[in-house]
Amino acid sequence: MIPRQAQITVERLARGFPVVAVTGPRQSGKTTLARAVFSNKPYVSLENPDEREFATQDPKRFLARFGVQGAVIDEIQRCPELLSWLQGVVDERQLMGDFVITGSAQFELVASISQSLAGRVGRVELLPLSLGEIRAVDKLPSSLGELLLRGGYPALYVRDISPEDWFTNYIATYVERDVRQLIAVRDLGSFQTFVRMCAARTGQLLNVVSLAADCGISASAAKQWLTVLQASYIITLLRPHHQNFGKRMVKSPKLYFLDAGLASWLLGIRDAQTLMTHAARGALFETWVVAELHKQRLNQGATADLYFWRDSGGHEIDVLFETADRLVPFEVKSGCTFASDWLTGLKKWQAISGTKSGISHLVYGGSESYKREGVDVHSWRDMGSLLS
Structure with missing residues (x-):
């Protein structure tokens, strides 16, 4: 174990x-x-x-x-x-x-x-394995691409089985058993298409009408099927934070898969090299970070208390964590080399929210962690317990 x-x-x-x-x-x-x-x-x-x-x-x-x-x-x-x-x-x-x-x-x-x-x-x-749990048994993949491809389900770290073989059978079993238990889906093929279309939208604002149209189903069916995916811990919806800081804010939630490996497989990505050059690489990395933050809170027996923030002017913070007395912002960048403009969003949020001090975090795809202009910059390898 x-x-x-x-x-x-x-x-x-x-x-x-x-x-x-x-x-x-x-x-x-x-x-x-x-x-x-x-x-x-x-x-x-x-x-x-x-x-x-x-x-x-x-x-x-x-x-x-x-x-x-x-x-x-x-x-x-x-x-x-x-x-x-x-x-x-x-x-x-x-x-x-x-x-x-x-x-x-x-x-x-x-x-x-x-x-x-x-x-x-x-x-x-209990969600799939966290980064810390994988590292503790010396099974951390050698690259970020391999980690995003494999995800966190325990079987992929204790059995001699490829992600492709495992996810193929996992989805088949999930659709045949869990979906049939939760709702009466007459066309399981349409539901599988719906799951794949959701994977293509991980890390994005949820537009139910557009999603339903792309899948050829009604908006009411799409809402019901999204509920099924949430109920079975396949996805989570990150809600916009309720404060608008004087700006009209976006009210739609963002959709995230709770396992980046499953999302990668649903997108047809079968090797780490393809993943690292894929158009969805940034969204998959953000998906992994959000899932890690969820795991850290849930493993402590706490609620996730995670939000995002975006206003009508295009200003955005990927994740906001709410504590008793403040909001902690997180920015996520999949690039491997730090760029100074990565801090633009955090600085704009500080100005708009009136938060001039406190901890701000940036998680990126590089290998070194340090502090830059008052922001804690974390390598994906060093996320640790950021919310403890």
């Missing part, structure tokens, strides 16, 4: 909540993490038809099987009604870290947890 930074958060939550929920995309390592941290607990997967039928038909006896050790219940979204029965069990036993549940379908699962286990559950969202 590759050690996960979220393990500390999972262990902390288990000391204060009767139930710990680990959610995230398929194959992100949820089950591996849960079983490693709670190796003393029995394990059951609701993907198993027999176990799922047992839990559905007789939930009381299903849970009664587990003594004071509790249990790890995998893929809980397959039997959400079990959560109501679980509430009664943990209320009676009053044991912290009693049950651990995992699931892949974000929206339905979170709604069920909020309704049935409010105040009783601590939740961690």
